[in-house]
Every structure is written in C-alpha cells, then in structure tokens.
Amino acid sequence: MTQMESFAIAARLHVVMRRAMGRVTDVEWMTRSRDYASEVMRLARLHTDPELLALADKFEASLAESRRAAPATDKSSRAAPLVAPVTAPMPVALPDAPRYVGRLR
Numbered sequence: 343m344t345q346m347e348s349f350a351i352a353a354r355l356h357v358v359m360r361r362a363m364g365r366v367t368d369v370e371w372m373t374r375s376r377d378y379a380s381e382v383m384r385l386a387r388l389h390t391d392p393e394l395l396a397l398a399d400k401f402e403a404s405l406a407e408s409r410r411a412a413p414a415t416d417k418s419s420r421a422a423p424l425v426a427p428v429t430a431p432m433p434v435a436l437p438d439a440p441r442y443v444g445r446l447r
Contacts, residue, residue, distance in 0.1 A: 348404040349373050355386065355397045362391040372401075379405060 352372045359365045365385060372379045379401070386398040 345373070345408070348401070348408060351397065351401045351404055352379075355382070355394070355401055358391065358394050358397060359386060359389075362394055363389055376405065 349369065352369045356367045356369050356372070359367060359382070363385070367382050368378070372382055383398045383402055386394050389395075
C-alpha cells in the first residue's frame with residue numbers, strides 16, 4: 343500500500359471517529375508516528391461502530407504492510423528525527439500584560 347493510500351485511510355478514520363465519538367485526531371501525525379497510530383486504533387476499537395472497526399483494521403494492515411516494505415538499514419544511516427529539538431528560549435510573560443481569560447470557541 344502506498345503512503346497516499348495510508349493517508350486516505352487515516353483521513354477516513356479521522357472523519358468517522360469525529361462523527362461517531364466526537365474525537366479529533368491528527369491525520370498526518372497518525373501516518374508518521376506508530377505510537378500515536380496505535381493509540382488512535384485502540385480508541386477506535388473501543389467503539390461499536392462497524393465502519394470504525396473496519397477502518398481501524400484496514401489502517402493497521404496498511405501500517406504493517408509499510409513496515410514490511412521499509413528497507414532494513416543500519417543505525418548509522420538513520421534519518422534525522424521528525425521533530426527537531428527546541429533551541430529557542432521560552433518567552434517570559436510580562437507581569438502587567440493583559441491575559442486572555444475567555445474560552446475558545
């Protein structure tokens with residue numbers, strides 16, 4: 343299965359989870375992080391919606407297939423991590439600056 347097909351399954355899984363469970367997921371992160379994808383599939387399988395269960399199975403199969411298709415590499419030729427470390431200092435809040443205390447819409 344191609345990466346585009348895996349992304350399409352993840353997008354469909356996102357839509358059905360939002361409709362059936364009210365859960366919002368990150369589709370791109372789901373296709374890049376196996377831990378995140380496993381957690382999303384675990385949540386999907388807790389629900390009784392048959393379409394959701396079928397999509398979780400299909401997405402898991404696509405991840406297993408991509409894992410088998412990935413070439414084996416030694417540790418010295420690994421790619422850079424997906425998330426770069428934070429190097430900028432955290433901003434300091436000014437004591438007399440106005441603060442947002444409302445709620446998100």
